[in-house]
Amino acid sequence: DIQMTQSPSSLSASVGDRVTITCRASQGISKWLAWYQQKPEKAPKSLIYGASSLESGVPSRFSGSGSGTEFTLTISSLQPEDFATYYCQQYYTYPLTFGGGTKVEIK
């Protein structure tokens, strides 16, 4: 199975900060990577697919990059509604696997 490792597991940031979350795959997955946002007690929401393509309706302050084994999710200017947990997920092969999550909290 492909292991997805996210770092950090949590971070504290202020509104307006630039935030970067890293996701590493245990083997190369090309650009077959998605990012999701989950707010407390809510279902996840898709943000990015293909490592860097924004889902329709997702604000442009979100961006994704990377290929192979290393990927990043960047929020250019953190907004109050962005405080949530973020997950990466590989879809290069079965079983489909998620990272452990990164919780973005208010400083």
Next chain:
Amino acid sequence: EVQLVESGGGLVQPGGSLRLSCAASGFTFSSHWMTWVRQAPGKGLEWVANIKEDGSEKYYMDSVKGRFTISRDNAKNSLYLEMNSLRAEDTAMYYCAQGRVMFDPWGQGTLVTVSS
């Protein structure tokens, strides 16, 4: 508006069975792969199973193979997950989601608790 509504969760004893349902609306259900993803309390997301548009292909995570069965009824716009031989480690919120390998949107989830 696309809507996915799960039901069927509850408290079940170890070794027991449960059938989850997901009612879909707002899109052509028969044209989309569908997926179940679960999340144990306070933990991360875990892909469980998915099923092709016509039900001809199904994939499962290893730990549920032989115990869980994913199915669908396109005439009823419904997705199902039959869960047998349930274990404590199956305790989780179970979400249905549209998609084969990328998931959007998701339902609100139904909670399955396996405990004696």
